[in-house]
Amino acid sequence: MIMYGLRLRHTSKQVAELSLLQAKLPEEILTQILSKLPSLSLGLAQCVCKQFRSLCCTDTLWRPASVEAFWQEFSREAAPVASIHALVRSQYRGSWHKMFMERPHLRFDGLYVSRNTYIRTGLVEWRVKNPVHLVCYYRYFRFFPDGTLLYRTSPEVPVQVQRSMRTLVRNRMDEGVLRGRYLLRKDNLFTSLPLGNTAGTEIRTRLRLRSTCRGGNNRLDVDKILSYDRGSDLGVPMLDHANGEEEEEVGGRQYRRGLAPYTFVAWEHMQDSILNLPVHKMDFYVAG
Amino acid sequence: MCSVILRSSDGADHVVSQEAASLSKTVQSLLEELEAAKDGEESILIVPLPNVCDCTLRKVLQYCIQHTMSAQQVTEGPTPSDELKKREMEAWDRDYIMVSTDELYHLVMAAHYLNVPGLLELCCEGIANLIRGKSPEHVRQCFGLVKDFEAPEEESIRCTNLWALVDEKEQAKK
Numbered sequence: 013m014i015m016y017g018l019r020l021r022h023t024s025k026q027v028a029e030l031s032l033l034q035a036k037l038p039e040e041i042l043t044q045i046l047s048k049l050p051s052l053s054l055g056l057a058q059c060v061c062k063q064f065r066s067l068c069c070t071d072t073l074w075r076p077a078s079v080e081a082f083w084q085e086f087s088r089e090a091a092p093v094a095s096i097h098a099l100v101r102s103q104y105r106g107s108w109h110k111m112f113m114e115r116p117h118l119r120f121d122g123l124y125v126s127r128n129t130y131i132r133t134g135l136v137e138w139r140v141k142n143p144v145h146l147v148c149y150y151r152y153f154r155f156f157p158d159g160t161l162l163y164r165t166s167p168e169v170p171v172q173v174q175r176s177m178r179t180l181v182r183n184r185m186d187e188g189v190l191r192g193r194y195l196l197r198k199d200n201l202f203t204s205l206p207l208g209n210t211a212g213t214e215i216r217t218r219l220r221l222r223s224t225c226r227g228g229n230n231r232l233d234v235d236k237i238l239s240y241d242r243g244s245d246l247g248v249p250m251l252d253h254a255n256g257e258e259e260e261e262v263g264g265r266q267y268r269r270g271l272a273p274y275t276f277v278a279w280e281h282m283q284d285s286i287l288n289l290p291v292h293k294m295d296f297y298v299a300g
Numbered sequence: 301m302c303s304v305i306l307r308s309s310d311g312a313d314h315v316v317s318q319e320a321a322s323l324s325k326t327v328q329s330l331l332e333e334l335e336a337a338k339d340g341e342e343s344i345l346i347v348p349l350p351n352v353c354d355c356t357l358r359k360v361l362q363y364c365i366q367h368t369m370s371a372q373q374v375t376e377g378p379t380p381s382d383e384l385k386k387r388e389m390e391a392w393d394r395d396y397i398m399v400s401t402d403e404l405y406h407l408v409m410a411a412h413y414l415n416v417p418g419l420l421e422l423c424c425e426g427i428a429n430l431i432r433g434k435s436p437e438h439v440r441q442c443f444g445l446v447k448d449f450e451a452p453e454e455e456s457i458r459c460t461n462l463w464a465l466v467d468e469k470e471q472a473k474k
Contacts, residue, residue, distance in 0.1 A: 037405070041412060041424065048428035055464030059436035059457055061445050113463075225462035280433035 042067055051077035051112065052121050052278055074108035081117035084159045085196060113227035116199045122278035123177060124153040124232050125170050125287050127297045128270045148291045151270055152177060153203070153232070155194060163190045163205050165270075169288040170277055178279075196221065201232065212242035216264070219274070224300055231299055232274035238264035273299040304331065305346045306361070308354040313346075320364040321347070325415035351413050356406040359399075363419050366392060397426035401442070435465075 037045075046054065046067055051074070058068040079096055086092040104111040127150055134143030150170070154162040154177040162177050166188060176187045192205035201219040206212070218235040275297075277285045287297065302318040306327065322328040327347055334345045349357065370389050399407065408423040431439055440447060449457065458465065 037408070038412075041408060041420075044420075045424045045427045045431070048425055049432060052464050053432050053434075055461045056434065056436055057431060057439060058461050059454075059465070060439045060447075062448050064439075064445075065457065223463070226460060227463040230463065 039063075039067065043070060043073075046070070047073055049073075050121055052280060069109065071106075071108050074112050078108045078112045080120065080157045081112060082115065083157055084194075085117075087159060116196070116221050116223075117229055118155045118194075118196060118201070118221065119229050119276055119278070120155055120157055122276055122280075122282065123170060123174060124155075124274035124276050125285075126151040126153075126232075126234070126270065126272045126274040127287055128272045129291065129296055130269070146291045146295060149270070150287075151272075151274070153274060154178075156180060159193055159195070161192050161194045161203060161205075163192060163203070164188055169290075170282055170285055171288050174279065174282050213239055214242055215239045228276075230276035232276075234271040234273065237267035237271070239267070240264050272297075275299045303344060305344055306357065307346055307348045308352055308357040309350050310354045312354045312357075314357060314361055315344075316361055316365065317368065320361065320368045323364045323367060323416050323418070324360075325417075327414060349414070352410050353406070356403075356410045359403070359407060360410050360414060360416065360419065363396060363422075364416070366396075367418065393422055397422055399426075401430065 042063075046057065049057065054068050054073060054077075058065045078100070079093060082096050082099070083092055086095040089095050100106060100108060100111050104114065127148065129146055129148045132145045132147050134145050136142060149165060149167045150173070152162075152164045152166065152170075152173055156162075160180060162180070164173060164177060164187070166173055176189055180191075190205050190207065192203055194204070195202045199221040201217075201221050203217045203219070205215045205217075207215065215237065216239070217237045219232045220235060221229055222231040222233060223229050224231060275287065277287060286294065303315050304318050304321050304327075306314045306316060306321060308314070318331070321331065327349075330347050331345060334347065338345065352360070367389075370385060397404070404423060404426055408420065408427065411419040411423050430442055434442065439445070447454070
């Protein structure tokens, strides 16, 4: 049978799973399909076969992801997109793919998870047993391209919290999801979270973005967590002006707990991430 | 409203409004040619489409008719429910694209040949949804593709794309 100018064979029962979609799809259509994919799926598709690999390397496919990834960095400038274009030309030989892989950027397609465990001594009864509890809780960061972030501290595992942190649309204060801002300068990440309580507490975190593999951007090391009671004093500068180098303000309380590094888990991998394991299966998790 | 007949490769005729048929740029240009060549007596134009089989054409027309209908509704009066209609249309599109991969293949090729931009877009979206978030092995299965890398090449590709695969590796360690 000849259709669409191609010779097609009817799929017999034997090769039923060899669908027509395979090699018969012209490359221009395949490229159009691939252009609909997010960066993570593009990376995965590269590992499928030679044809997919060469198609996925089409540089323009990486343009939207790169612009999204670096928009916040240039958001202060008059024309952020133009600045990104200038950067890719000057530093990355005009390759969007190269820029996406090599320049540190936050990932927006999942959660950064910090799994913290500590030991708490239990109540001693009759001096027979000396119970200790292994307590586990998580800190979650979810970043958005526009400089907004969602934060949550929770004893629940990633699979259970992911729904509440997927979108910005609804205000999820009742679920303990806080909304703040972030700034990324090179690999230094600054976050600011107003708690929304009467004392006007603001929590600032300094983190460092790191990769365990090329283009990973999958670890956040906690440098410092500080909290400030602002009261109703709105004169205190929020994160806005900071170019990241601001001096430490006085009066901050520093946190000493829950400083475990954050690991990135993409939505697609959330279901089978090892971070979901309960304490009796995995006591301490050390992010590599 | 003027009607036209579209004739599929197996010779079946479909009567549709000219507007719906004009969503296909290919049919539209064919119609213009036929219009110019016609000698005035025939009232209904017949467009032969030897490249499209009957069931695919039926599906394509379903799309064209639905979309012209909704477009008319919109132009009749800009009601406050425009947003709602748009959402309805999107829901309809989502339902519409829920077909087997083979059908999807025929549909995308037909959309390409008939040059219906909206439908082509929709089909690409549909196929992209089959790939999205799936592991390479899964994609291969889904499309019946063969892994044609040699071992060292595969290793290097896995290495460069570790950022996307990373969790898989952690799974392997476990």
